[in-house]
Amino acid sequence: MKNNIIFLFMGILIGLTLYSLFTTHKTENWKPVMEKIGFQYLDYSVEGLIKEIKKAELDLSKNKSTQLDKELHSTMILLFKLEYYYLPITEARQLIFDADRLVSMGKIKQAEKNLLKAITRLKKIERLKGNSIIKNAVNDLENKIKQAILVLNEPYEKSSIKIESAGVASNLMLLKGKLILSTITLNKDNTI
Numbered sequence: 001m002k003n004n005i006i007f008l009f010m011g012i013l014i015g016l017t018l019y020s021l022f023t024t025h026k027t028e029n030w031k032p033v034m035e036k037i038g039f040q041y042l043d044y045s046v047e048g049l050i051k052e053i054k055k056a057e058l059d060l061s062k063n064k065s066t067q068l069d070k071e072l073h074s075t076m077i078l079l080f081k082l083e084y085y086y087l088p089i090t091e092a093r094q095l096i097f098d099a100d101r102l103v104s105m106g107k108i109k110q111a112e113k114n115l116l117k118a119i120t121r122l123k124k125i126e127r128l129k130g131n132s133i134i135k136n137a138v139n140d141l142e143n144k145i146k147q148a149i150l151v152l153n154e155p156y157e158k159s160s161i162k163i164e165s166a167g168v169a170s171n172l173m174l175l176k177g178k179l180i181l182s183t184i185t186l187n188k189d190n191t192i
Helices: 002-022 040-063 066-104 108-127 132-150 156-175 177-183
Strands: none
Touching: 040 066, 066 108, 066 132, 066 156, 066 177, 108 132, 108 156, 132 156, 132 177, 156 177
C-alpha cells in the first residue's frame, strides 16, 4: 500500500514536470491603463485668483498702502509663474508620458495628438517675453517632441527613446523652474 502511494505521488510529480516542460506559456506584455487627465481646473483657479488680486491691487493703489501692495505684487508674480510656466510644463509633461504609454499600446495616432497638444501647451510659456533661457528651454523641448513625433511609427524601442528624451527635458524644466524664472518681473500694468 505504501509503495502504491509513493508511486502515485511520483507519477503525479513526473506528470506535472513533463506538463510544465512541454507546455508553452504565453506571456503578455503589460498594458498600461490610460486615464483622462486635464489641468483646466488649475488654470481656472489661477485665472480667478489673478483677477481678484488685480482688483485688490487697484483698490490698494488708491489707498497707497505700500507694504500690502508689495506683498500683493509678490503674490501676483508667483501666480503668473504658475499660470505661464509651471502649469503648461506640468501638462506638457503629462501629455508626453501618456504618449509613451499610448505608443506601447499601439495607439500611435492618439500618441501623436498628445505630443502635438504638448507643443501647443508650451506656446503659453512664450508670453514670458524677453527671457532667452526660457525660450531656449522651450525650443529644446519642442524640438525633442517633434523628433519623437517623427519616429512614432518606428518600433516601440526606438520611439520610446525619443519620447523619453522629451519627458526628461520636461522634468528638468520643472526642476529648474525657480532658476529659469528668477528674472521674471511684472510690468506696471500687471503683465509679464
